[in-house]
Amino acid sequence: MRALVARAPGAPLRVEEIRLPAPGPGELRVRIRAAGVCHSDLSMVNGTLAPAYPLVLGHEAAGVVVEAGPGAAVPVGTQVVLNWAPACRRCWHCRHGEPWLCAANTAPAVPRGETADGEALHVTLGLGAFAEEVVVPEAAVVAVPGDLPPERAALLGCAVLTGTGAVRNTARVAAGQSVAVIGLGGVGLSVLTAARAAGAAPIVAVDVAEAKRGLALAAGATHFLAPDDRLSKEIRALTEGRGVDHAFECVGRAATIRTAWRLTRRGGAVTVVGMGGKDDLVSLSALDIFHSARTLRSSVYGSSDPDREVPGLAREVGDGTLDLTPLISGLVTLDEAPAAFDRLARGEGARWVVTFPD
Ligand SMILES: [Zn+2]
């Protein structure tokens, strides 16, 4: 079967024939129907993250169970969303209500299957979802209704869970609170959508790309601003001089974390959703940390339990409460996926979703 494979950091992406093992005990074979191109995939292509190669990319996907290994209980035919951080339910974090920090989930690439010429292959975050099929542990899927469009279901597995969880679980945005969102990829747009659903106002979207303005307003922003010299002043003009209650950093850079910090009011909260580099240091003065009384924290996988929250999000998408239309920039084939990575690298659109024929 065919899959999108990265051979090395910076190498051109290719669709290759690969082989996966049959599902073992507690494992499932899932035929992928749709998979979103996420910024973390791009990080493994351009070398920001360098896991093991050759690597099947993709970790935000929905598909249908086509084979269950011994003891696996999910019925064949079930539509599922893939979960890239399945909780072990036994470690300290799992037992203390923090399954998103599960100690069992640390590897960006897991060995599984082989290339057509017999070379050992790795799969992204235990999934490798830009492939016609995946073989995954049963804990790495969440069942959703079969009539949920797969290109929407796929997004629940990363961008939507992350963005929505950052607003609802990590920051706990309340109605009437002011919000700024920096960086408008799939996650940033999900933050806007969830902030609007929470009744936040104003909701200020910030991005270097003016082309994101229309997307931002469609997703829920009340204002769109460029990150230039006037930004702090403009934010203060919208918040009675204070700054926002909540700033969400969805880029993963020290410079934008500092911007988020500056835009937040005294006593407000900065939530870092973007994943940055290990050498990119954020500098804040000791006096500023004390005097501002701000909270700075990160949101890993939306501080969420996908087993509990993905079904709820699926219901919200189904009944129209959560509108994912602004997030989906276009559907592409697996062969068009490398071009979609190029578009993401240029900051074009929100989510490009690879779909597979039934
Ligand atoms: Zn992702």
Ligand SMILES: [Zn+2]
């Ligand atoms: Zn655990």
